[in-house]
Amino acid sequence: MTNTVLGDEILYELRDGVVFVTFNRPEARNAFTFAMYERLAEICAEVNANRLVRAMVLTGAGGKAFAAGTDISQFRAFDSPEDAIAYEGRIDRVLGALETCRVPTIAAIAGACTGGGAGIAGCCDLRIAADNARFGLPIARTLGNCLSMSNYSRFAALIGPARLKEMIFTARLVEAPEALQIGLVSEIVENPDNLISRAEELARTVASHAPLTLQSCKEALRRLRPTIPPGGGEDLILMCYMSQDFREGIDAFLNKRTPNFQGE
Numbered sequence: 001m002t003n004t005v006l007g008d009e010i011l012y013e014l015r016d017g018v019v020f021v022t023f024n025r026p027e028a029r030n031a032f033t034f035a036m037y038e039r040l041a042e043i044c045a046e047v048n049a050n051r052l053v054r055a056m057v058l059t060g061a062g063g064k065a066f067a068a069g070t071d072i073s074q075f076r077a078f079d080s081p082e083d084a085i086a087y088e089g090r091i092d093r094v095l096g097a098l099e100t101c102r103v104p105t106i107a108a109i110a111g112a113c114t115g116g117g118a119g120i121a122g123c124c125d126l127r128i129a130a131d132n133a134r135f136g137l138p139i140a141r142t143l144g145n146c147l148s149m150s151n152y153s154r155f156a157a158l159i160g161p162a163r164l165k166e167m168i169f170t171a172r173l174v175e176a177p178e179a180l181q182i183g184l185v186s187e188i189v190e191n192p193d194n195l196i197s198r199a200e201e202l203a204r205t206v207a208s209h210a211p212l213t214l215q216s217c218k219e220a221l222r223r224l225r226p227t228i229p230p231g232g233g234e235d236l237i238l239m240c241y242m243s244q245d246f247r248e249g250i251d252a253f254l255n256k257r258t259p260n261f262q263g264e
Contacts, residue, residue, distance in 0.1 A: 010039045011061075018203045019047055019056040019103075020196075026062025031071040032116055037094045040120070044097040054207035056101065057199045058124060059108040060117075063192055066107065066133070069115020072143070072253045075246075084241030085234055088148045091116065095150070099123040099222060104206045104214050108199035109133045109185065110192045114173070119147075122154050125218060126206075128199060129185040130192035134173040137164075141171035143249035144261055146240040149233035157225050159183060 011022040021043055023030040047053045060066040078084060098105065098120065107113075107121040110130035118135055121127050137155070139145050147155075155164045159182050167174065179185045187202075189195045206214065240246055245261045252259035 009033065009036050010043070012043055014050075014053065017052055017054040017207055018200065019043070019053050020200075021056060021058045022061050023059070023067050024061045026060070026064065028071060029065035029068035029112055030060040030062070030117070031068045033071050034074055034090065037090060037116075041094045041097045044101045048102045053103055054211065055103050055203040056105045057108055057196070057203050058105065058120065059196060059199065060110065062111075063130075063132075064111040065117070066109040066111060066113040067117030067120060068112045069117050072250060075143075075250050076254075078241065078246075081238050081242060084237050087241070088237050091119065092148050092150050095119055095123045095154075099154075100219070102215055103211070104203070104218075106199050106203050106206075108195050109135075110195055112173075114138060115142075119151055119154075122151075122158055126202065127185040128187040128189060128195070128202065129176045129179060130195045131176050131188055131190050132192055133176045133179065133185070133188075135179050135184055136171070136173035137168050138171040138173065140168055142253055142259070144240060144243065144245035144259065145249070146236055148237070149228045152233075153225050153228060 009024050011020075011024050013020045013022075021040070023032070023036070025031060025033075025036075047056055075087075078087070104126065105124040107124040107127045109121055109127060111132055112134055113121050113129075114134075114136045115138070118137055121135075137147070139147070152164070159167075163182060174182070174184065176185070176188050180188050187198075189198050244264045245259075248261065249259045
């Protein structure tokens with residue numbers, strides 16, 4: 001057994017062929033810094049290179065959040081179109097690395113799974129949830145930004161365009177029973193304390209099966225989704241991230257007040 005810490009914010013453990021990745025900022029509901037996104041991509045590269053790894057489980061520390069998106073303070077320095085394009089480019093690159101990871105990936109979700117956290121969970125092959133899990137993309141209520149075209153495509157494939165639109169328009173959070181009903185998760189674990197043990201049991205089941213069969217299934221289903229052309233959606237990213245509404249959303253969030261969006 002090996003136990004390695006890739007910084008304090010993401011914990012990495014390889015145990016008998018299964019990698020366990022824990023997002024470790026419970027005081028911030030495991031919100032992701034830019035460095036955490038990069039570490040997640042590095043982990044995927046390590047897993048791809050290590051033929052002893054047969055499955056990967058991702059979860060959040062503390063039991064109150066899987067991951068609550070990107071740490072909003074990371075956006076304070078945004079002041080140019082290049083910043084916006086580079087941010088969404090980073091997210092697409094990291095989530096792409098997770099989605100195309102060689103081994104089956106399982107998101108074990110307790111508490112909040114929102115924004116970028118929902119994006120990470122959506123890239124995993126299987127998602128199981130504790131009964132306190134809540135899912136959402138509440139960007140219309142919080143920052144006034146948007147998703148990348150790849151993320152829209154990914155979520156539309158998971159739950160359908162109409163339901164995705166309803167989730168974003170209402171900015172509501174989906175509770176665990178509804179998440180099971182609409183296919184966001186495949187299973188609910190009633191006792192959150194049993195979530196990781198159930199995730200490990202599931203990981204060891206899939207790890208015992210033919211790796212190339214699972215890998216080809218992952219890739220085939222990914223290829224069935226529409227191909228996004230290079231630069232696709234950059235006009236939408238700039239419309240939102242360069243807006244006064246986005247600056248207002250950041251300020252309101254950091255100062256714990258309700259934003260006053262003007263559509264400008």
